Structure formats: C-alpha cells, structure tokens
Amino acid sequence: MSLKEDNLVKWYESVISNSGIAFPGLVKGTLFIGHRGWNIWEKIRDFIDAKYKQKGIKNVSFPTFIPVAEIEREKSRLSGFNPEIYLVSRSGDEERQNFFLRPTSEILFSHYFRNILESYEDLPLLFNQWCNVFRAEKNTKAFLRTCEFHWQEAHTLHLSKEEAMEYLKFFHETYKSLVKDLLNIAFLEGEKTVNERFPGSEKTLTLEAIMPDGQALQIATSHYLSKNFTETFDVKYTSRENVVSYPHQLSAGCSTRLIGALIMSHGDDSGLVLPLSMFDVHIKFLIINGAVTEGSELHKKFSDELKGYKVEWDFSSRSFGYKIKNEEMIGTPVSVILGPSEIKSNWALVKTRLSESKVSIPMDQLISKIKETIDQYSSGLYSASQKNLESSIVECSSLEEASHEILKNRKIALVPWFDDLQNEIDFKNEKLGFGPRCIKSRIVASDTLCFYSKKPATAYVYFGRSY
The missing domain is CATH 3.40.50.800 (Anticodon-binding domain)
Structure with missing residues (x-):
C-alpha cells in the first residue's frame, strides 16, 4: 500500500478497498458501499435525525425523476447544475419526454409545499429527506466526487426572514456539532462569497475541512433561499390579514462525502483511523x-x-x-x-x-x-486534526504571495478581499487553480486593500484549492 505522504490518492483508494469501506461500482463514479462504510453513514444519519426530530423536523421521501420542463422554469437559478444533470430520454424501445435524475430537490420540495401549504397557520413547514442524488461528474474520486451519492437535504418554509435565520443558524450549528463531536474533524466555517453560493441562495453557510494535500473539502452547507423558489413555483399562503404571501425558504445538507473526509483526515499508513463513535x-x-x-x-x-x-x-x-x-x-x-x-x-x-x-x-x-x-481516544483525534488545520493557514496580502503559498506550499491563504460578484468573476477568469472557500469575517472600515483587485477590502476570505 502506498504511503499517505508519498501518494495521497493511491493511499486513499487502497485504504477504502482494503478496509472494505467501499469498492468501485460497475459504472464509473459509482460505489459498492460495504457494511463498514454504511455503518459510518448510519451513525451520521442517527446523529442528524435525533437533532432534527428534537426541532420538529420530519422525514419525507420524494421521486427520483423530475420533468425537464421544471428545470427550464428554474434555469437561471440552477444554471450551476446544468452540466451535471443526467437526462433520461428513452423508456424501453420508445422515445419519451425527457426527464432528469434529481441533482438536488428544491424543485420537488417546492411542488410538495405548494400542495400542502394553505394558511399562515401551517407555517413553519419543516422537512428532511434521506436519498441518493445524481451528478454527471467527469473526474470522480470515491466519496469525494461521485456520480451517485447519498445525502440528507432539509427544506423548510417560514413566515419571516427572522425565523428563517434562526433555523439557518440551527442547521449550521448542527453540522458543526456533527463534524467536531462525532467525526472529530477540525474545519473552517463561514459564509460563501457571492459567486460560490448555492444557485438561488441569498446566503450560504459552509463547513470546509482541509485535507492532507492542502485542498479544501466542502462538507456541509446551509442556505437561505429567501423567496426565490417560492415565487418561481408559486408556493404561497394566505396571511393573517387575508393577503396572499410567499414564505421564506431554507435548505441544508451533507452527504457521504463525510466518509471520505473521515478517511483522509484521520487515516495513516496502516489504514483506517476513525472516531470511537464510528x-x-x-x-x-x-x-x-x-x-x-x-x-x-x-x-x-x-x-x-x-x-x-x-x-x-x-x-x-x-x-x-x-x-x-x-x-x-x-x-x-x-x-x-x-x-x-x-x-x-x-x-x-x-x-x-x-x-x-x-x-x-x-x-x-x-x-x-x-x-x-x-x-482518551477521541480527544487525541480532534487535537491532531485541529493542529493540522492551524498549520495549513497562512495570512497573505498579495496575489503573488497567496499563489505561492497555495500552489507551491499546499496551504490555505487568508486574504483581504473585495466581496463583489464582478471581482469574483474576474478572478475566476484568471484560472489560477484556486478560489474562495468561505468568508472568515467582514471588514467594516479599513485602509486594507483586496489582495487581487486592490480595491478597499470588505472581508477576510480563505482561498485555496478544492475538491
């Protein structure tokens, strides 16, 4: 078996197969998840289910297939998913109206909400789904990026933005507790920059684990969707004042990518190292x-x-x-x-x-x-993970310095940034091989300049390579 430090990818693949966690599926980008791998997912599922049920969030199950016409309605907000969608155009020997395999379920939940929501007295609506989703990925890696994977996605509707934000915090804190207390992984946390938000989201909170090769791995996200989906799909209710209104919406989720994060974060040259709870x-x-x-x-x-x-x-x-x-x-x-x-x-x-x-x-x-x-077992795991995270972060003030630290030294650069959509698009067009991971903190008023555009910085942001 390859040594972890010498060849992380080969080591990772060897540990997954030799430990019986998973084996490659019959189609590229799919997995046979063995009992040890599924046991990890069940532990994650049990943790989240317990937290959600305490909050009154109920589980549901929706179809895998979605008509193409539905994504056309939402093309502007789901444009980021277009290249990843699997289309089904034949059934047996017959051509049929195209439908796609769900890459995510905002559309499905919108239709469900439209069927059950009538009055302000029905709100909040709090649901979660455990399911598999599909993305037509070209460059696949077991658990980290696959064409089919398992996840949970919570979707909620609220009367007010204030209530929605309270639940957004609940989801974010639940994931923080999951990753730290159950999985013993240290992480970066913060808000996504404008162009990195989930399509249709006005605010996205994220957790990012840093892998041994210095790449960031997004492991859990929570999104405030405002009224973008409810207005598009005509999800409405009658208010106390007898006025037709649109509710505020959230979505949040994590996936079997967490299994990959566990293996990469804690494993060593002899194989798996996992938290006691697993x-x-x-x-x-x-x-x-x-x-x-x-x-x-x-x-x-x-x-x-x-x-x-x-x-x-x-x-x-x-x-x-x-x-x-x-x-x-x-x-x-x-x-x-x-x-x-x-x-x-x-x-x-x-x-x-x-x-x-x-x-x-x-x-x-x-x-x-x-x-x-x-x-003493679990505390030692988290301490080692926290130490690795801290050693991965370097503060930089210029593009040249950040590029050197990220690309040559495999670090995460904390830089001053002008948080603006056009600035982010310009940076992305440079194709430098790294990008923004999340905002650490906002800058109110300062002479500090953006490391890229040299405009007044509005935030400190983590930049790095990512899976």
Whole structure:
C-alpha cells in the first residue's frame, strides 16, 4: 500500500478497498458501499435525525425523476447544475419526454409545499429527506466526487426572514456539532462569497475541512433561499390579514462525502483511523497460537467487567501477523493479544490504534488500562486534526504571495478581499487553480486593500484549492 505522504490518492483508494469501506461500482463514479462504510453513514444519519426530530423536523421521501420542463422554469437559478444533470430520454424501445435524475430537490420540495401549504397557520413547514442524488461528474474520486451519492437535504418554509435565520443558524450549528463531536474533524466555517453560493441562495453557510494535500473539502452547507423558489413555483399562503404571501425558504445538507473526509483526515499508513463513535467494535481480543481454552475462560471473566463497551473476540486460527494487520487496517481502537505464553505469565499485550507500539499489561490491570485508553481516544483525534488545520493557514496580502503559498506550499491563504460578484468573476477568469472557500469575517472600515483587485477590502476570505 502506498504511503499517505508519498501518494495521497493511491493511499486513499487502497485504504477504502482494503478496509472494505467501499469498492468501485460497475459504472464509473459509482460505489459498492460495504457494511463498514454504511455503518459510518448510519451513525451520521442517527446523529442528524435525533437533532432534527428534537426541532420538529420530519422525514419525507420524494421521486427520483423530475420533468425537464421544471428545470427550464428554474434555469437561471440552477444554471450551476446544468452540466451535471443526467437526462433520461428513452423508456424501453420508445422515445419519451425527457426527464432528469434529481441533482438536488428544491424543485420537488417546492411542488410538495405548494400542495400542502394553505394558511399562515401551517407555517413553519419543516422537512428532511434521506436519498441518493445524481451528478454527471467527469473526474470522480470515491466519496469525494461521485456520480451517485447519498445525502440528507432539509427544506423548510417560514413566515419571516427572522425565523428563517434562526433555523439557518440551527442547521449550521448542527453540522458543526456533527463534524467536531462525532467525526472529530477540525474545519473552517463561514459564509460563501457571492459567486460560490448555492444557485438561488441569498446566503450560504459552509463547513470546509482541509485535507492532507492542502485542498479544501466542502462538507456541509446551509442556505437561505429567501423567496426565490417560492415565487418561481408559486408556493404561497394566505396571511393573517387575508393577503396572499410567499414564505421564506431554507435548505441544508451533507452527504457521504463525510466518509471520505473521515478517511483522509484521520487515516495513516496502516489504514483506517476513525472516531470511537464510528465503531461497532471498540475492543478486539485476539486469541493466538491456539490458546482457545484459556481464552474462553478469560472471555467469561472479562465480559461482565467490560459491559458498556463494544467487545469482540477472535478465536480463529489465522496468524498473529494477519490478525494484527487486519485490525490496524479496519481501525479497531484497542486490540488485546492473548497467546499461551501471555496467559501463562498473567500478562496481555495491548495495541491501541493511535500508537505503533504494543504494551505489556499485567492481567489484573488490563481492564482499567483499556478503559483509560478508550476515554482518551477521541480527544487525541480532534487535537491532531485541529493542529493540522492551524498549520495549513497562512495570512497573505498579495496575489503573488497567496499563489505561492497555495500552489507551491499546499496551504490555505487568508486574504483581504473585495466581496463583489464582478471581482469574483474576474478572478475566476484568471484560472489560477484556486478560489474562495468561505468568508472568515467582514471588514467594516479599513485602509486594507483586496489582495487581487486592490480595491478597499470588505472581508477576510480563505482561498485555496478544492475538491
């Protein structure tokens, strides 16, 4: 297997397949997601579902197919998706009216809302969908950019902009908690620049994780759509004053791209390294050299003492080398090695996934040592991720300096920026190989100049390469 530092792409692909997370599908850009990969997605789904249900957000399920006429209605606001759409023009041997596979569901939700919304008393409407979506990507990479992927998309309607903004903050904070507390990944957060917003959005909040190669990975977004979709699709209600009005709309989502972020952020040359919350097995007892009888006795003894932890015992006849390498590849947090000699001398070998060495522990101290290791596990992951993030950011004041740091040193540049659509279009037309990721903070009044246009800067913005 390639070393992570030498060839990140080959290492990444090897870890995904060797760990059983996923395998390439039969069509380019698709995946067979194995049980370990899907287990991660289920943990993410459970976390979000719990938060959403506490807020009164209900799950729904909508069709995959959308008539082409519907996207024509919304072409100006969804123009960014046009090159990515899959069109279906035949059914069996017959040509038929074109329809497309959903790249996102704003159109579907708009029609659903139009069917159920009548009065101001119906608001807010709060829904979420777990589904797969389709994008005709040319350059694909497992989980990070695929032609079919799984995600959740929340869509809500509100009486006022103020209420919508409260829910926008809720979605953003939910994703922050998910990524930090569950996935142990450090990230940049902020608002998207004008040209990077979701098409049809007036405000987009984003989380951006920085991968080991210095590229940013957008991992969760929340959008204030104002009345752009509700007016276009005639989603309206009768107000308290008996006036026909259009509600404010939000959308928010994250996808299986988070699985790729997890692997790239935490993995090492031996394979997966994942947060404790991602595992169905926290502790694996490896019985070697035929110590089945002795191991069975210890199994009975330790089962009660380790209640509350997810424990598994391997009594197979596979070699010690195979067993330990396999546990490292799939990322098992704690492996306990028990052979005849260890059991006879009343010691055990303990290998934690975050350490290369094995430690001999007296049997009477084994349980307390395991519990101590488990308790410290996740905090170490996040600390390492935060350290990597901080070392990736460099403050720059000129285009020359930023280009050097981003392209040569694989950094993220924090620069002063004139946040204007035309300025952003001009920058994009330069085709420099990097762009804005998100706004860190606004500049109220200052002599600071934009690193690109040299106009008065209005914000500090993170720039970098991205997936």
